[in-house]
Amino acid sequence: MGNVARIGERVRRTEDRRFLTGAGRYVDDLQLARCTYAYFLRSPHAHARIRSIDTSKAAAAPGVVAVFTGKDVADAKVGGLICGWVVKDKHGEPHKAPGHPAIALDTVRYVGDTVAMVIADTAAQARDAAEQIEVDYEVLPAVIDPAAAVAASAVQVHADVPGNLSYDWELGDKAAVDAAFARAAHITKLDLVNNRLVPNAMEPRAAAAEYDRGTGTYTLYTTSQNPHVTRLVLSAFVLGIPEHKLRVVAPDVGGGFGSKIFIYADETLVLWAAGKTGRAIKWTAERSESFMTDAHGRDHVTHAELALDKDGKFLALKVDTIANMGAYLSTFATAVPTYLYGTLLAGQYTTPAIHCNVRAVFTHTAPVDAYRGAGRPEATYLLETIVSKAAREMNIDPAELRKRNFIAAGAFPYQTPVALTYDSGNYTPILDQAMKLADYAGASERKAAAKAKGKLRGIGISSYIEACGLAPSAVVGSLGAGVGQWESAQLRFNPTGNLQILTGSHSHGQSHETTFAQIVSDKLGIPLDQIEVVHGDTAQVPFGMGSYGSRSLAVGGSAIMKAADKIIAKGKKIAAHLMEAAEADIVFENGAFKVTGTDKNVPLGQAVFSAYVPHNYPLDKLEPGMDENAFYDPSNFTYPSGTQICEVEVDPDTGGVEIVNFVAVDDFGNVVNPMIVEGQVHGGIAQGVGQALLEYTVYDKESGQLLSGSYMDYTMPRADNLPSFNLGYQVTPCPHNPLGVKGCGEAGAIAAPAAVMNAVRDALAQVGAQDRIEMPATPQRVWQAIHAH
Amino acid sequence: MTMSVSMTVNGKTVSGNVEARTLLVQFLREHLGLTGTHVGCDTSQCGACVVHVDGISVKSCTLLAVQAEGAKVTTIEGLAKSAEELHPMQEAFRENHGLQCGFCTPGMVMSAIDLVKRHNYQLDEETVRHGLEGNLCRCTGYHNIVKSIIAGAAAMKAAGV
Structure with a gap:
């Protein structure tokens, strides 16, 4: 048997061996019996009326099993796709959520909108047949830009949504903000675009479904971050398949970053059609389909103003944002620019008055929803940009300005003016450590040395706060969420003493199979190789809300710890019986139950065996078996925080930006496996750097064509675009969950855009170009900013 | 039109009948069940499908299966000496x-x-x-x-x- 793992150890991952040997099982790897293949015909137009569709030639093409159009789906009473979070606008009215049919009925509203589904014996036959579908489109004008969508003369995306406005929402005390601005010594104003991103998990979305007519049971294998939520939505709202007759499996999933939270038309149709045709059906997105139809991220246009007193203390912040929802509301789209954005605008600061107004608008583009960080990167980019701009304008060092406004270590729990109560944190030591790691003190010398060789150096700070583990359920419910935000766990011992952890969280790169086993190994003293983590299958795991919002360890891990406590409590009763001792005298240490003050002990494995072979067992008082469930509903969000410092060198001749140093110091509370946490931070930073310097989703403003729809047009961060990262930690444990953990999955992506852009702006300030640059700061844009006169 | 193709994959001789347009990666995944080689894009840029053909790394989505006729192909499944000993x-x-x-x-x-x-x-x-x-x-x-x-x-x- 292997070793017991301890919390805090850099345990190597359990899941690696299968991925490294090609034995991972992703959806497209599955072989279903008598499988057919689906192909979706997609709209080539951003906005068009479908005059007619003729599918007769396609239906007669070789190998074709069925062709379905919007009418077929409507006739079968398939429900539309839903948005699961109802945001109320500033007048208390619910958001406007226009109908979202799985296949367009008479109007297409973005390039990639589904027009027809072809099912054939091979994927190639389905694709070939789709080419023979004749669609007569009446092409209509499109609106692409979110700011243009709110104009009075704008093209309307939905007839029943006047002004393209889903909601006009606000948070905070406007009167207090106005009063503070009236007495400000300095006001910093900022116009900012948060560029639209395509998530680009390396595994494209996929779905495979089959229907068992013997039992009336459907099985859907899908690339999901939350298979139980998928089952719930498809059962209760869309397809009406009873929940107990639908099994949803998310096997190995190749990255998600938010894009695999949502319930899309594709898996809905694959599942429905499997029942309709009686054949297994598989569909895997081509990358160009991923670009067109995965829910995108960000896409905000914002004006903000920060009021400061003469010493640089923040008095008030006001923010006015237009958030692009795309053509339809995706599953959780509405929560992203509201409860995950406006609530984060206090950041690490004591700003006493904040007001945020958000208009969520429809355009003829792909739906926008949560992407790594979801609202919090948008808040952080805005806040940290305006803070650094204020520092520059007031000639105060940006680190010093931040320190003057940090919430003090002794001030927690801290109530912000934007609804959240921060539970813990200590921000100054984090910034100090980051400054030390980045040699902040030497930055001006390096800037001068670079200037001497014709280069522009700059250094940028980004101090972020994140709210992870959306909670508690009663609160999110009052804010419009359609689901609870707890997590479940089951610890199921087998008679021979090994253990399965069934978790409602889902791992698609986050390493749950290692981390979750590690916390149980530590807690129960069981060797790591005697523990298996099971996730992603509604037929095995009791229930779960899945993985997003950096919630897995803080919420899912807490549920596991609660279940482990129940195991220990039951084991004590068994051990007390076996040792003929009082239960109150039993303690659990190093994997064994001991009678206090004696050397008598019962190893956990023996208690487990007794529970399954209860020959000498208190059956009159205790059930046999060792299998415990727990559900954990957190009492608050968790609040990771940190500071990143980026240093760049700009070549004014080419506009190229090179990252010469990147430092991140984070407070994630207690850390279970530093190796895994560092990996999460690295990946997050890479996505943040990608947003700042490389990634840009471009729709043609007239035609609505997606111009950056492949890896030849959309610049993904590659190994030679990035440096190695320099990481550090501070720890203030989360006070309200059993592990004291806060979550680490999104921090890198939240803080990095501002760190990079503040560095770029610091560099460009040497030539007065700091206010002429937006993300992504591509060489072309940087060169133009420098040379614009 | 189907064509026959044979090659050595991970030390074993394999053959099959494929459509002429079948890519090497499709042959590996769909005909041989070697699903460790992945497809992550449609423009030959992501590199998830890299295998070795006659000892050199090749994106197996850029090659037709029939172009690998007679070649020695190694995939991720063929790297480790045994279940215990990784490369x-x-x-x-x-x-x-x-x-x-x-x-x-x-x-x-x-x-x-x-x-x-x-x-x-x-x-x-x-x-x-x-x-x-x-x-x-x-x-x-x-x-x-x-x-x-x-x-x-x-x-x-x-x-x-």
């Missing part, structure tokens, strides 16, 4: 946490081995980063992949592979 590069990825979701990993490992051999086991960070231009990863930020490959190069040299 030194696989072991280096495990040791350095060079993978998260695992989807790009087979292509990364196959590219890495070729990179090491092309540079005669002498790799620095810049060479590795430049050499990975054809492989995308969205999870790791490449930091630990670069570490893995530098460590893997030394381990391959020591093991004489």
Whole structure:
């Protein structure tokens, strides 16, 4: 048997061996019996009326099993796709959520909108047949830009949504903000675009479904971050398949970053059609389909103003944002620019008055929803940009300005003016450590040395706060969420003493199979190789809300710890019986139950065996078996925080930006496996750097064509675009969950855009170009900013 | 039109009848069930499908199956000596946490081995980063992949592979 793992150890991952040997099982790897293949015909137009569709030639093409159009789906009473979070606008009215049919009925509203589904014996036959579908489109004008969508003369995306406005929402005390601005010594104003991103998990979305007519049971294998939520939505709202007759499996999933939270038309149709045709059906997105139809991220246009007193203390912040929802509301789209954005605008600061107004608008583009960080990167980019701009304008060092406004270590729990109560944190030591790691003190010398060789150096700070583990359920419910935000766990011992952890969280790169086993190994003293983590299958795991919002360890891990406590409590009763001792005298240490003050002990494995072979067992008082469930509903969000410092060198001749140093110091509370946490931070930073310097989703403003729809047009961060990262930690444990953990999955992506852009702006300030640059700061844009006169 | 094709994959002779347009990656995945080789894009840029053809790394989505007629192909499934003993590069990825979701990993490992051999086991960070231009990863930020490959190069040299 292997070793017991301890919390805090850099345990190597359990899941690696299968991925490294090609034995991972992703959806497209599955072989279903008598499988057919689906192909979706997609709209080539951003906005068009479908005059007619003729599918007769396609239906007669070789190998074709069925062709379905919007009418077929409507006739079968398939429900539309839903948005699961109802945001109320500033007048208390619910958001406007226009109908979202799985296949367009008479109007297409973005390039990639589904027009027809072809099912054939091979994927190639389905694709070939789709080419023979004749669609007569009446092409209509499109609106692409979110700011243009709110104009009075704008093209309307939905007839029943006047002004393209889903909601006009606000948070905070406007009167207090106005009063503070009236007495400000300095006001910093900022116009900012948060560029639209395509998530680009390396595994494209996929779905495979089959229907068992013997039992009336459907099985859907899908690339999901939350298979139980998928089952719930498809059962209760869309397809009406009873929940107990639908099994949803998310096997190995190749990255998600938010894009695999949502319930899309594709898996809905694959599942429905499997029942309709009686054949297994598989569909895997081509990358160009991923670009067109995965829910995108960000896409905000914002004006903000920060009021400061003469010493640089923040008095008030006001923010006015237009958030692009795309053509339809995706599953959780509405929560992203509201409860995950406006609530984060206090950041690490004591700003006493904040007001945020958000208009969520429809355009003829792909739906926008949560992407790594979801609202919090948008808040952080805005806040940290305006803070650094204020520092520059007031000639105060940006680190010093931040320190003057940090919430003090002794001030927690801290109530912000934007609804959240921060539970813990200590921000100054984090910034100090980051400054030390980045040699902040030497930055001006390096800037001068670079200037001497014709280069522009700059250094940028980004101090972020994140709210992870959306909670508690009663609160999110009052804010419009359609689901609870707890997590479940089951610890199921087998008679021979090994253990399965069934978790409602889902791992698609986050390493749950290692981390979750590690916390149980530590807690129960069981060797790591005697523990298996099971996730992603509604037929095995009791229930779960899945993985997003950096919630897995803080919420899912807490549920596991609660279940482990129940195991220990039951084991004590068994051990007390076996040792003929009082239960109150039993303690659990190093994997064994001991009678206090004696050397008598019962190893956990023996208690487990007794529970399954209860020959000498208190059956009159205790059930046999060792299998415990727990559900954990957190009492608050968790609040990771940190500071990143980026240093760049700009070549004014080419506009190229090179990252010469990147430092991140984070407070994630207690850390279970530093190796895994560092990996999460690295990946997050890479996505943040990608947003700042490389990634840009471009729709043609007239035609609505997606111009950056492949890896030849959309610049993904590659190994030679990035440096190695320099990481550090501070720890203030989360006070309200059993592990004291806060979550680490999104921090890198939240803080990095501002760190990079503040560095770029610091560099460009040497030539007065700091206010002429937006993300992504591509060489072309940087060169133009420098040379614009 | 179907055509017959035969080649050696992971040391075994295989053959099949394929449509002329069948890509090598489709032949490996769909005909041979070797699903460790992945498809992550449709423009030959992500590198998830990299295999070795006659000892050289190739994106198996850029090659028709029939173009590999008679070739010796190695996929990720053919690297480890046994279930217990990983190839030194696989072991280096495990040791350095060079993978998260695992989807790009087979292509990364196959590219890495070729990179090491092309540079005669002498790799620095810049060479590795430049050499990975054809492989995308969205999870790791490449930091630990670069570490893995530098460590893997030394381990391959020591093991004489």
